[in-house]
Amino acid sequence: MTVPEWLIRNRANWDERVPIHLKSPTMYSLAPLRAGTARTEPIAAAALGPIAGQKILHLQCHFGLDSLVLAQGGAEVVGIDFSAPAIAAARNLATALGLADRARFLVSNVYDAAAVLAEPASFDRVLVSWGALCWLPDLAAWARVVAHFLHPGGWLALADAHPAAYVFDNATKTPDGMPGWYMPYLGRAALVEDRIEDYADPAAVLTNTRTHEWLHPIADILTAAIDAGLRVERFQEHDTARWPMFDCLIGDGSGNYRWPDKPWLPLSFSLRAARPA
Numbered sequence: 001m002t003v004p005e006w007l008i009r010n011r012a013n014w015d016e017r018v019p020i021h022l023k024s025p026t027m028y029s030l031a032p033l034r035a036g037t038a039r040t041e042p043i044a045a046a047a048l049g050p051i052a053g054q055k056i057l058h059l060q061c062h063f064g065l066d067s068l069v070l071a072q073g074g075a076e077v078v079g080i081d082f083s084a085p086a087i088a089a090a091r092n093l094a095t096a097l098g099l100a101d102r103a104r105f106l107v108s109n110v111y112d113a114a115a116v117l118a119e120p121a122s123f124d125r126v127l128v129s130w131g132a133l134c135w136l137p138d139l140a141a142w143a144r145v146v147a148h149f150l151h152p153g154g155w156l157a158l159a160d161a162h163p164a165a166y167v168f169d170n171a172t173k174t175p176d177g178m179p180g181w182y183m184p185y186l187g188r189a190a191l192v193e194d195r196i197e198d199y200a201d202p203a204a205v206l207t208n209t210r211t212h213e214w215l216h217p218i219a220d221i222l223t224a225a226i227d228a229g230l231r232v233e234r235f236q237e238h239d240t241a242r243w244p245m246f247d248c249l250i251g252d253g254s255g256n257y258r259w260p261d262k263p264w265l266p267l268s269f270s271l272r273a274a275r276p277a
């Protein structure tokens with residue numbers, strides 16, 4: 001089967017980011033994880049609920065930082081990501097931290113996850129968080145993958161940037177220093193980007209610059225979950241986000257970021273959607 005261009009481009013881009021992120025002292029600091037003091041960011045933690053003893057599938061887990069925090073909190077975790085260097089780094093970290101017995105990592109495109117993980121209907125939670133959905137072209141197919149792995153009563157915990165925030169661009173500024181327009185909310189077409197910079201390291205220069213991204217409106221996210229048979233139990237919009245999506249955002253004291261002057265404009269959302277028991 002022909003590998004689609006979005007998959008080739010995006011994977012090459014993410015493969016290249018892994019060593020950069022592993023050295024990032026700010027966004028991906030490993031020190032709290034190594035010290036055993038790292039905690040799941042509050043918005044995702046609220047969507048997850050109690051995790052001790054829970055079996056959690058973490059989709060698009062990157063190099064496993066957030067997955068390993070869950071394992072330290074007493075969960076049994078499987079992390080999946082399509083980047084082989086990311087998964088190799090995750091496995092190394094799991095071994096170094098003595099967590100390999102409760103944190104497994106697999107290389108796979110999200111859409112092919114059922115082919116590498118033969119454990120349907122066995123997870124208490126599926127976690128998808130922070131900068132994940134914008135890389136996926138087909139949310140209906142994604143939601144079916146999520147539902148496939150949840151056991152009855154288990155739920156999807158989703159925390160990600162708000163699509164209303166994705167319409168703004170950090171690279172262009174209005175005269176008052178605010179972000180310019182980036183992509184239309186209801187556009188639904190792939191945005192093909194060509195950017196050399198990495199968000200976690202201003203000094204990094206990427207060579208695999210071309211990426212395909214999608215803005216999924218809130219209605220499409222909820223509809224995908226519902227059509228996959230999940231029941232929306234909690235949906236919230238937040239005035240903070242996990243990473244400084246725009247230069248003008250300021251720290252909120254909990255590790256997240258907010259507008260200096262626009263608390264009425266959401267930066268993220270969270271969703272809990274359960275497979276009915």
Ligand SMILES: C[S@@+](CC[C@H](N)C(=O)[O-])C[C@H]1O[C@@H](n2cnc3c(N)ncnc32)[C@H](O)[C@@H]1O
Binds near residue numbers: 110132136
């Ligand atoms: C911004 S990172 C997510 C970070 C993660 N939530 C965390 O906090 O560590 C996006 C991740 O999605 C992965 N990714 C993108 N498209 C994917 C796909 N189709 N299948 C699997 N992983 C994918 C990338 O390799 C990258 O690790």
